[in-house]
């Protein structure tokens with residue numbers, strides 16, 4: 001897992017922009033993903049990491065030493081950091097169950113937020129963030145780095161070109177035969193949800209962003225956790241803690257007479273749950289299945305199915321050289337640019353709220369055992 005994810009380290013800087021103002025940035029949560037945030041900020045001349053917070057005593061200090069972050073102050077939690085520092089922005093790199101609290105507190109302290117994915121665990125938390133963002137006048141940018149990968153961007157380019165006509169069916173998902181991340185991802189008290197929140201949010205974003213996020217209306221969801229909790233597949237130390245989903249499936253009705261068939265897996269007795277498909281009245285798009293969806297790129301080209309002169313034709317969309325090595329940097333730089341220019345959030349809560357509503361709908365429907373209506377109040 002770490003081998004796969006470490007491929008995303010910002011190993012080369014694509015473009016170095018510098019603004020006059022040097023932003024004072026704090027990092028909340030100094031675990032695994034915070035590394036890519038710190039490495040990215042450290043490459044920027046117009047940013048200074050001035051504070052780090054972590055609940056685990058000494059963790060933030062060790063993190064700063066590892067990355068050569070000089071002169072920063074350390075805090076035992078996000079609240080004390082926000083109370084004592086005057087910051088322009090924070091990266092919220094905590095586990096999922098504290099995303100909402102940290103983000104809302106930062107916004108109320110007048111600080112812009114780059115929030116790691118998934119946005120939250122529940123829809124109610126996501127709504128609380130949207131309301132706090134609106135009240136604060138600050139921005140929240142959600143850290144979906146696959147948005148910056150050139151081949152993933154082609155999915156949206158093709159849909160937006162109109163080449164598929166009116167879209168009526170989406171199949172998305174995928175995942176791994178074996179690949180439960182462990183750590184804080186596998187417990188309700190920290191992860192909240194499992195594969196659903198970890199990689200399910202990406203699989204949904206890849207296709208829903210392409211369609212400009214049609215509003216979700218109803219969800220029939222299913223979740224299970226047979227593998228994570230089994231010592232047949234996982235060490236006792238992980239299996240005894242595991243209490244989230246390692247597989248999820250759903251049938252989602254979207255505004256505009258669109259149906260989305262979704263499944264995601266951290267573990268199963270299958271190599272793939274199939275390619276992702278987008279069907280429209282003029283064409284169809286096949287997106288090769290991917291284990292992770294986190295921006296690693298595609299190992300096979302997208303294929304566009306359409307008719308030409310009465311013949312059924314398949315057009316391979318040539319794979320571009322992937323920029324996967326820089327997408328974590330690009331995600332952080334896009335946030336910094338937005339803060340510096342007063343621009344809109346690169347990946348806005350207004351759209352990702354729908355992503356979260358679907359994850360929440362799947363979890364709630366799975367628990368209730370029947371379809372649920374998705375109700376999103378005015379923000």
Ligand SMILES: NC(=O)c1ccc[n+]([C@@H]2O[C@H](COP(=O)([O-])OP(=O)(O)OC[C@H]3O[C@@H](n4cnc5c(N)ncnc54)[C@H](O)[C@@H]3O)[C@@H](O)[C@H]2O)c1
Pocket residue numbers: 028029030031032033034053054055056059076077078079093094095096098102116117118143145183184197198294
């Ligand atoms: N974008 C990506 O590709 C990617 C990859 C991995 C993880 N993530 C996301 O990043 C988040 C963190 O994942 P991770 O693997 O780094 O987790 P982690 O458990 O390694 O680190 C999280 C840290 O946050 C700290 N923390 C929690 N609440 C806090 C609070 N209120 N104040 C200060 N510190 C607090 C914890 O003590 C912990 O050290 C998750 O939401 C995960 O989904 C994103």
